[in-house]
Amino acid sequence: MSSITRKKLARGSRLYTDHVVGPLQSASVALSGNIAPEQMQEPKGTFRVNLHVPCIDSTFWGINSAYEDNRYSIPFVLPPFQQDVDITAGAVRSTPNTYEYSPSAPRFYLDEISFGFDQRDESCVIADRLFDFTAAANAVQDGQMNFADITKLNIKLSLFEHKMTYWDQQEDPANGTKSDKVNVGKEMWGISMSNVVYAGKNHRENPVMIDNLDLEIFPHKSYAFAISAPELSHPGGDNKPSYALSSATISLKIRTDLVSRDTRASDSVQNIPTKHNGAPTNEAVTVVTPAAGSVITADQSGGISQNLSVIDSVFRDKLNAGYTKNAETVPHQNLSAGTPSWWDWELHQVSLEGTGGAGYFAQGKPIFIGKGWSPAWQRNGMTGGAASNTSGAEQFIEVRMRMTDTAANMTASPSTGSTTLFSGYQGHWVYLIGKKALV
Amino acid sequence: MPYQKHNRYISKEQFADGTTIDGSRIDTALQDVQLHFNKSVIIQSLKVFFMLDTNAGALYPYNNTYAFTTPPSGGTAGPTSDVSIQMIVDRPKAYGSEDRKLNQVIANKVDFVVTAASINQTVAAPTADMFPNPYPGGNVSGKYFEATVNQPIPQKSRLRAAIVIPDYEATSAAATWTAQPWLKQYYSVSLTCLEEIER
Numbered sequence: 001m002s003s004i005t006r007k008k009l010a011r012g013s014r015l016y017t018d019h020v021v022g023p024l025q026s027a028s029v030a031l032s033g034n035i036a037p038e039q040m041q042e043p044k045g046t047f048r049v050n051l052h053v054p055c056i057d058s059t060f061w062g063i064n065s066a067y068e069d070n071r072y073s074i075p076f077v078l079p080p081f082q083q084d085v086d087i088t089a090g091a092v093r094s095t096p097n098t099y100e101y102s103p104s105a106p107r108f109y110l111d112e113i114s115f116g117f118d119q120r121d122e123s124c125v126i127a128d129r130l131f132d133f134t135a136a137a138n139a140v141q142d143g144q145m146n147f148a149d150i151t152k153l154n155i156k157l158s159l160f161e162h163k164m165t166y167w168d169q170q171e172d173p174a175n176g177t178k179s180d181k182v183n184v185g186k187e188m189w190g191i192s193m194s195n196v197v198y199a200g201k202n203h204r205e206n207p208v209m210i211d212n213l214d215l216e217i218f219p220h221k222s223y224a225f226a227i228s229a230p231e232l233s234h235p236g237g238d239n240k241p242s243y244a245l246s247s248a249t250i251s252l253k254i255r256t257d258l259v260s261r262d263t264r265a266s267d268s269v270q271n272i273p274t275k276h277n278g279a280p281t282n283e284a285v286t287v288v289t290p291a292a293g294s295v296i297t298a299d300q301s302g303g304i305s306q307n308l309s310v311i312d313s314v315f316r317d318k319l320n321a322g323y324t325k326n327a328e329t330v331p332h333q334n335l336s337a338g339t340p341s342w343w344d345w346e347l348h349q350v351s352l353e354g355t356g357g358a359g360y361f362a363q364g365k366p367i368f369i370g371k372g373w374s375p376a377w378q379r380n381g382m383t384g385g386a387a388s389n390t391s392g393a394e395q396f397i398e399v400r401m402r403m404t405d406t407a408a409n410m411t412a413s414p415s416t417g418s419t420t421l422f423s424g425y426q427g428h429w430v431y432l433i434g435k436k437a438l439v
Numbered sequence: 440m441p442y443q444k445h446n447r448y449i450s451k452e453q454f455a456d457g458t459t460i461d462g463s464r465i466d467t468a469l470q471d472v473q474l475h476f477n478k479s480v481i482i483q484s485l486k487v488f489f490m491l492d493t494n495a496g497a498l499y500p501y502n503n504t505y506a507f508t509t510p511p512s513g514g515t516a517g518p519t520s521d522v523s524i525q526m527i528v529d530r531p532k533a534y535g536s537e538d539r540k541l542n543q544v545i546a547n548k549v550d551f552v553v554t555a556a557s558i559n560q561t562v563a564a565p566t567a568d569m570f571p572n573p574y575p576g577g578n579v580s581g582k583y584f585e586a587t588v589n590q591p592i593p594q595k596s597r598l599r600a601a602i603v604i605p606d607y608e609a610t611s612a613a614a615t616w617t618a619q620p621w622l623k624q625y626y627s628v629s630l631t632c633l634e635e636i637e638r
Contacts, residue, residue: 040636041638042635042636042637042638043636043638044636044637044638045636045637046634046635046636046637050630052472054470112477114473114474114475114476116472116473116474116475116597117473118470118471118473121537121539200537201537202535202536202537202538203532203536203537204536204537206473207473207474207475207597208475209475209476209477209595211477246470247470247471247472247473249472249473249474251474251475253477253634255637258636396486396488396558396583398490398579400575400576401575402575
């Protein structure tokens with residue numbers, strides 16, 4: 001909705017200063033750091049969830065039985081921002097719908113999916129380590145091309161939606177009357193691709209792109225992207241053909257509302273440069289209102305052309321917002337919002353350093369990450385009061401995970417642990433949930 | 440991004456038809472990732488990390504030092520320059536998307552000393568406010584390569600980013616890549632692209 005009211009004049013109307021300067025005055029107020037998303041022609045930003053699997057070989061599709069209905073699934077969730085978490089952590093949900101997603105909280109829409117894998121740029125399938133397998137000879141054909149069996153390259157892609165036990169009384173482990181019905185979820189999107197799309201000599205849909213999906217992704221549900229290509233495996237026995245999906249790459253483009261960025265004052269952001277604390281430095285855009293009864297001029301102070309040039313110059317300089325590459329705020333900010341979210345079946349919350357912070361459980365206040373230069377090296381401390389050890393010079397994030405047998409089950413009794421799966425096929429997925437400033 | 444599997448043979452993405460292939464370039468392992476963009480985007484950069492262990496032992500395989508004791512082509516011992524990073528955009532469908540002669544190469548980073556691209560100058564214990572502590576695998580260590588592009592690509596573009604590493608196989612003892620070079624470092628790739636805000 002426009003914040004500028006244009007005053008229409010009938011012929012012969014007496015001209016007041018407000019008729020001419022009023023709209024410019026409104027524009028100057030808006031451009032002084034107050035342009036909200038609803039005033040923007042494009043009020044949404046996009047981010048991507050990118051998933052990459054180096055190899056899905058035929059063992060996953062059930063090589064010992066004919067075409068089992070296995071799917072390679074990658075789970076993910078888009079949790080609410082800390083400001084939008086709307087329930088007390090650990091409380092039992094009284095009804096399935098007690099969580100009300102705030103009307104002002106951002107919505108997420110899946111717009112586009114890209115899916116590709118490595119075919120060595122040929123209309124072929126790639127043998128995996130079990131191709132022509134015998135107990136005596138393993139992995140002698142892997143990586144080889146097979147053109148005749150391209151007919152087996154039939155792929156089903158799906159996106160599954162699942163209620164989260166955390167939010168739903170019927171699924172909440174803390175609820176004594178929890179339903180014992182299996183929460184199967186539902187397939188919210190799917191596509192089957194015949195081998196024909198991968199068999200062409202002059203064109204193959206690899207990577208394929210599916211657009212215009214417009215599927216809403218809910219922060220209170222979890223999702224799994226699933227790949228199914230069971231014909232790439234073969235029922236048991238030696239000397240059978242089997243194939244891999246090599247370097248499978250999935251990119252989900254998600255659209256969401258722009259939101260205000262976090263600040264030290266409002267959100268207790270850790271590690272944010274003390275120079276600005278995330279607070280915007282709004283540009284002062286000022287037009288001069290001529291005195292009543294004064295002569296209408298063009299280029300003098302308060303003149304029509306002079307005032308218009310003030311507004312024009314802001315647009316000529318482009319509308320500013322966000323951070324620079326050195327974690328500085330822009331000196332003259334015009335936009336008040338410009339922060340899409342980013343990141344890329346059992347999901348665990350890994351808490352940030354520090355205390356407080358809303359989440360499924362207390363998860364620490366948000367932590368600023370940005371390469372600084374000397375003016376932006378001085379940072380606010382972590383929640384505990386300690387100074388950040390990066391000294392304002394962080395450049396990349398490394399995620400490492402350690403799994404240990406803290407109860408010593410496997411050491412004390414190997415038979416106990418040997419039947420328990422701790423790390424599934426291809427390990428674990430880790431997502432960073434954050435906000436990214438537009439630049 | 441673990442790198443447990445590979446297509447260890449030459450691909451057409453590396454060479455156009457008719458290219459003369461000399462022996463020193465055949466033995467490579469290549470893996471690419473593919474993205475298909477619906478709208479025009481600006482590819483800003485590709486950042487590639489080779490993360491390494493600093494602990495020693497069989498449980499810590501990522502210990503490549505990127506050095507020759509005896510280079511396969513002769514010469515003296517020393518650091519290798521045998522990694523390359525490429526980004527290509529396919530020709531549009533209507534004009535022969537699978538014809539590699541018509542690729543648009545938007546990044547090609549080659550012939551750099553791998554071991555000189557360290558992510559940090561001093562390998563020391565991580566700070567105490569990082570968890571898990573101690574880090575599995577030892578201290579923070581690795582190599583970092585950046586291909587700066589800053590180039591818009593058209594709508595419906597199919598982008599392929601490839602990492603090419605050597606595979607010396609028979610002369611594996613000559614280099615710290617060993618006979619399974621794809622298992623000598625942990626791979627991570629970050630693509631920075633600018634996409635428009637939308638309605």
